[in-house]
Amino acid sequence: MRFFASLKDLIGDSELEVQLEEKTSVRDVFHQLESRFPELKKYQPILLVAINLEYANLDAFVSPGDELSLFPPVSGG
Amino acid sequence: MRFFASLKDLIGDSELEVQLEEKTSVRDVFHQLESRFPELKKYQPILLVAINLEYANLDAFVSPGDELSLFPPVSGG
């Protein structure tokens, strides 16, 4: 998994390896992560999700080998 | 008087001295000019008029000493 901006600061790292046994929803991965990083909770309503460089949402599924990224709303420009 | 673009070509000069005895409407000046340059007629509906560098119209008056300019619709940019 990859994290950016304040989410990276919160996790304390830009990458994290997550073991999946099979297809899992992003929501489940997020909740597992939330149990380790309780502050993640406040991100849920605004969180952006990408799977393999494409936007997805919390109901999407990730399989072993996929690259899942979580980040806050963007502010480029 | 000053002329620009195709009007200058039509008159054959960029300037022309016109003798005014007193306040005269631009329309009258135009008609005097039209008697010398009949091709001016076709310009009447589209003609732009400036007196002393400010836009005016055919009903405006010019006095001796004023600078009257006539030109076609603009196409800068």
Next chain:
Amino acid sequence: MIQIVESKIEREEIVKSVSSSESGAIVTFDGTVRNHARGKQVTHLHYEAFPEMAAKELEKIRAEAMDRWPLNGMAIVHRIGRMEIDESSVFIAVSAAHRQDAFEACRFAIDTLKTTVPIWKKEHYQDGEVWIEGYGE
């Protein structure tokens, strides 16, 4: 900066003239000479101005834009004389704290310029030349 020039337009210089630490956006419009118009191949252009009045009308456009939008700066430079394909005939730069204002003011400036500023374009083709008078597009 309001200028009517006879030489090549220096874009970077004009952009610098409007930039400021208060600005978050600079929008520019660059009018360039196209190689075709009215279904004909254009070889080059010639622009003529009523210079004193054109400068005055350009100033009016800037004053009105600065009044209508919260801008930090606006520069308008129009070139006259002979111009080749690809060269710039007019360059407008607008700076503002917020981009919406810069976009709207820049568009207002070029739209107004094309109807009020006494400058005329003559298109030269292989087989002749024509004064363009008034804007259809």
Next chain:
Amino acid sequence: MIQIVESKIEREEIVKSVSSSESGAIVTFDGTVRNHARGKQVTHLHYEAFPEMAAKELEKIRAEAMDRWPLNGMAIVHRIGRMEIDESSVFIAVSAAHRQDAFEACRFAIDTLKTTVPIWKKEHYQDGEVWIEGYGE
């Protein structure tokens, strides 16, 4: 030209990359670092990107713009890393035969970029720093 760069943005080069003899208009948007934001004095900015995905999203913006408007070219360059006041963080150049298309496509590109491209800005003040996340303006 779609680029994410770490060095100063070269505006003239980007404009050249979109200019063509078929174009009558080039509109550019230049996003510059303001010296204040949210009521605070800004000392400098830092931009971070999700680089592979940001490049992909910028390409999508260009593809959609080229599809929706009759354009001759569109270039988008975003700088990341540390930026000082007055420096450009993003530069967009759009060329088209007609100015309306260039204006609309340029505005579409910056508006879309600000909501879809994974790049984040951190504002640095005298007394701290804050990640800006999401756009209010």
